[in-house]
Amino acid sequence: MKLTRLPFRVLTLAGALALSACADDGEQSQHAFDPQIINHLADDVVVPTYQQLSTRLNALDVAVNALIADPTQAKLTAAQEAWFAARTPWEQSEGFLFGPVDSYGYDPALDSWPVNRSDLDAVLASNDDFTPGYVSTLQETQKGFHTMEYLLFDEGRTKKVSDFNQRQFDYLKAISAELKNIGAALSNAWTQSVDGRLPYRDVLAGAGTAGNTAYPSVETAAQEMVGGMINILDEVANGKIADPYDAKDPELVESQFAYNSLSDFSNNIRSVENVYLGRLPGATPSEHTLSALVKSEKPEVDARIRQEITAAIEALAKIPEPFRESIKNPNAADEIEAAQVAIRKLQNSIETDVKPFTSR
Secondary structure (H helix, E strand, O other): OOOOOOOOOOOOOOOHHHOOOEOOOOOEOOOOOOHHHHHHHHHHHHHHHHHHHHHHHHHHHHHHHHHHHOOOHHHHHHHHHHHHHHHHHHHOOHHHOOOHHHHOOHHHHHHOOOOOHHHHHHHHHOOOOOOHHHHHOOOHHHOOHHHHHHHHHOOOOOOOHHHOOHHHHHHHHHHHHHHHHHHHHHHHHHHOOEOOEOOHHHHHHOOOOOOOOOOOOHHHHHHHHHHHHHHHHHHHHHHHHHHHHHHOOHHHOOOOOOOOHHHHHHHHHHHHHHHHHOOOOOOOOOOOOHHHHHHHHOHHHHHHHHHHHHHHHHHHHOOOOOHHHHOOOHHHHHHHHHHHHHHHHHHHHHHHHHHHHHOO
C-alpha cells in the first residue's frame, strides 16, 4: 500500500486571537498572517499544478490508446515519456495533499504502491471484462500510476512492445481512462462546484469568512499550508527513502520500474519550494508569499530556508539511480544518508522557524 502519511493535525489556535493585540511592553505585536498568501497559493500554485496534471494525464491516455491501436516500439516509448511527464505535476502537488485529493480519496486512487503483482496477475489471467465499473471496484494497488508503470516499463524500461498481450493492452486502456478521469475530477474540484459544494479554491481562499467550517480562520488555512510542507518532507526522508533503505528491499521503492524514484523525491521537494515561494517554476511570484512574510521579519531565516531547499535537491541528485539498486550498495550509503539529513534539516527549519508564523 501507499506509504502512510504521518498526520499533521494542526495545531492550536491559541494566539490567533491576539493578532492585533498589543504586546506586554506596549509595542504592537507581530503582524497577522496575510490572507493574500492563501489566495495566491490557491491561484498561483495549487490550481495550475492540478490543471497541468489533468492535461498530462489526458495526454498519457492519448499515448496509451495510440500504442494499443498501433503497437510499435516508438509508440511504447511515447507512452513511457507521457507517463514521466504526468509524474512531475503529481509529485509537485504532494506538498499540498489536502482538500479534494484527501477527502475524495484521489491520492490513493492515483498513487498507491507497491503494486499488488499477484492480484494483478490474477485479474489479467481472468476472463473479466475490464469495464469502468469493474475497474472501479479493484484495489488501489492494482491500478493508478504504478500499475501503469509496471505494465509500461517492466523493470528498468526493458519492456518491449512484443511483450504485451491483448489482456495487458485491455487493462492498460481501462486504468489509463480511470487515471485521466480522476485527474480531471481533482482539477475540477478546485475550480468548479461539485455536489453542491463550493470550488475548493474558494473554500481555501475564503478562510476566516463567516460559515467557512473548513477554515474558520486565516490561521487554520495557513497551518494546513505549512503542515503540507512538513508532511511531505517527513514522508520523503523517513518513508520513501528510509523504508526501502533500512530494509534493503527494492519492493518498497516508489517508481521502481521506471527508475524514476529520485526524480519523484526531488519533485516532492520542489513542491515545498513552490508553496514557500508562492509560484510555479519560471513564474513571477506575487508580493504575498510565505517567503516574503518570513523575509519581512527574519530575512536570515528566509535565506537559510531557500538554501536548505536547494541543498536537499542537490543531495538527492548525488544518489545514483536506480534507487532500487543504490539502497543495497554500500558505496551509495553516504549519499543516501546525506540526502536524508538535508531533508530533515529543512523539515526542522520549517517546523521551528516558519510554523510559528501561522499561529500567533
